[in-house]
Amino acid sequence: MSGADDEHLAGLLRGSVAGDEKAYADFLRDAAVLIRSWARRWAVGGGIDAEDIVQEALLAVHVKRHTWRNDAPVIPWLHAIARHKFVDAVRRQARRPTVGIEEFEETLASAETEKARDWEIGRALEGLAPGQRSVVNAISIEGCSVAETAKRLDMNETAVRVALHRGLAAIARRFGRD
C-alpha cells in the first residue's frame, strides 16, 4: 500500500480515462490483486467467497469510475468500494436461509476444484437478454475482440459496444441479488 503503488495505479487509471484500453486492463488486473488480498482477509470463516467480492467490486469500480477524482489517491477509493461490496454480500448472506451441513460440505469439496466452480457472476450473466449475453460471453469467456464479435454475431461494432456496455451495467445491478 505504498505511495508508489498508488501513483502507479493512478497513472494507469488516468490513461484509461483518456481511452487507453491496455492501461485499463492493467489497472483492473492490479486492482483485482489488491482487492483479493483484502477480500480473503474479510471473508475468513464467513461462508462468503472472496472471488465473488473481487468480481463484484471490479464491476462496481467499472460502473462507478466517475467517482474517482483525477488527483485523489486510488487505493483508499478501491478499498472503500470493495468494503461496500463485502458488507453488501454479508447482508445478503444473512437474509438467505441457513444452509444445511450437506450443502456446506459440497461447498468445501468444490473449493478444491476452483476452476469448475461458477461464481455468482455466472448467475447474473444468465439473467441478461440473449443479445447482450452472447456479446458479453464472446468478449469475456471466449476472448474475442470487439471486431471479431461483431463479425461472428453479424452486428456492427457500435451495436456490439452498446450491448457490452449495457450488459455489464445490468450485471453490476443484478450481481448477487436474490
Place this chain on the structure above:
Amino acid sequence: MDTNDLIKALAADTRRPGFSMNAVWFATCAGALVLAGLVFSVLLGPRPDIAIVAETVRFLFKFVVTIALAAAAFVAMRVAAWPEADLRKLLPYLAIAPALVVGGVVLELLAVPQDAWATRLIGTNSRLCLTFIPLIGLAPLGLFLLALRYGAPSRPALSGALAGLAAGGIAATFYAAHCPDDSPLFVATWYTIAVLGLTLLGTLGARWLVRW
C-alpha cells in the same frame, strides 16, 4: 466466468465514463433551487409586507439559520457521495444551524415577557409551515437522491439524511419569505419538525433508491 474473463469484458467497454460528479452536483443544485423556487412562487409567494419586515432582525435571522443549514448539508452530502468519504471533519458544520437556533431562542426568551412565549411559539401558521416546507423540499430531495445514486456513497442512509437536511434547508429558506411568524421560538419548533420530516424521508428514500 472467472475474474480474468471479466476483466477482458470490462476493459473492452471503452465508452467514456459519464458526467463528472462536479458537473452533476452543479446541475442538481441549480435544478433544486429552480424547482423549489417554482413551487414556492406558484403555491405561496412572499408575504405582502416583505419590504417592511426585511429590515427586522427576527425576519433576517430566519434566513441566516436556514441558509447555514442548506449550505452545510449540501457540502456534506456532496462529500458523502465519494465512496472513500470521511465525514467526521464535515459533520461539525452541521451543528452551526442548530447552535444559531439555540442562541436565537435564548435571546428571544430574554427579550420577550414570559406570558408571551406560548403565543410566539404557537404563532399564526404552524400547519402551513408543516405543509409547505416538505412540499417545497420534495423536488430538491428527489434530485439529490438521484445524484447520490449516480455517485457511490458508502453510507447510503446517512447520505440520504444529509440530502433531506439540504432539501429542508432550501425549502425553509423559501418558506421563510412567506411565513408571517418570525420568532425564533416558532422557527425552533415548527421549522425543525418540518426539516426533520424531510430528513427522515431522505433516509428511508436512500435505502430504497441509493443502492449500488
